[in-house]
Amino acid sequence: MASFNTVAGCVLASALFAMVVGKVSDAMVHVHKLEKPALAVSDEAPTETAAAPAATAELPPxxxxxxxxxxxxxxxxxxxxxxxxxxxxxxxxxxxxxxxxxxxxxxxxxxxxxxxxxxxxxxxxxxxxxxxxxxxxxxxxxxxxxxxxxxxxxxxxxxxxxxxxxxxxxxxxxxxxxx
Ligand code: HEC
Missing domain, CATH: 1.10.760.10 (Cytochrome c-like domain)
Structure with a gap:
């Protein structure tokens, strides 16, 4: 009995652990996903464009x-x-x-x-x-x-x-x- 409980406990524990790891890595992926576009595209572009656009190619026709x-x-x-x-x-x-x-x-x-x-x-x-x-x-x-x-x-x-x-x-x- 004891060994069954132990095994069950172990299974539960590792299932929990997997869930936690899953959540954590989800969170990491999310953070990552958010960071990337913010850095690459930059929603602040309009302000920057108005102030000092780097290249003339940025001008709309x-x-x-x-x-x-x-x-x-x-x-x-x-x-x-x-x-x-x-x-x-x-x-x-x-x-x-x-x-x-x-x-x-x-x-x-x-x-x-x-x-x-x-x-x-x-x-x-x-x-x-x-x-x-x-x-x-x-x-x-x-x-x-x-x-x-x-x-x-x-x-x-x-x-x-x-x-x-x-x-x-x-x-x-x-x-x-x-x-
Ligand atoms: C501080 C003096 C100065 C001001 C102010 C200035 N320009 Fe000029 N502009 C020049 C000079 C000098 C040239 C010749 C550039 C060269 O040879 O590289 C030139 C050249 C040009 C040319 C090309 C002319 C050609 O025959 O190829 C255009 C177009 C032009 N300017 C438009 C303007 C407009 C429009 C404004 C106002 C928004 C303006 N410039 C303000 C000095 C000025």
Missing amino acids: IGPKLASANAERGKQLFQQQCSTCHTIDKGGPNKVGPNQWDIVGRKKASHEGFSYSSALQAKGGEWTYEDIDHMIFKPQAFVRGTKMAFAGLPKEQDRADIIAFLRTQNDNPPPLPQQ
Whole structure:
């Protein structure tokens, strides 16, 4: 009898032990599962993105914002943010930076009489809406080594409004990006 009890006790004890171990390892797995996405994806990304996104690749396309952007507000922003260095009127002079008439669709680093950095000359292609968005978001991230000493505009709405204004300062603006 005693031995039966002992055996039964042992069986019970090890069953309990197994349950406990099971729970503990479950808990460990859970903790692990929770930790991983929190580290990899990071729910705090929006805050970080607004403050200081690391790479320009993180920018969502500006196209959807352009359709409803406010060119009048963009004009004011241009005056505040860009006109220290850029004129926008047709045939206007170069200042610290090149004149911006016809900038959308213009070949990069191509305005006559302006001495561009070799970094921008090497970039190649035309100024699309997206490229301008990246440039005024963070010039140094888009063209490493550019002479454009401008911190950048973190707010998407500000960039969209300015780009909408730039579009009006153009003889033949390219169509807005398809959405
Ligand atoms: C502190 C002066 C400064 C400010 C402010 C500035 N820029 Fe510039 N920008 C430059 C310079 C200098 C260049 C030439 C960059 C190079 O050669 O690398 C440039 C180049 C550019 C170019 C490329 C021009 C081309 O012909 O390829 C664009 C587009 C541009 N700026 C847009 C803007 C806009 C829009 C703003 C305002 C949101 C702005 N910049 C604010 C100095 C400035």
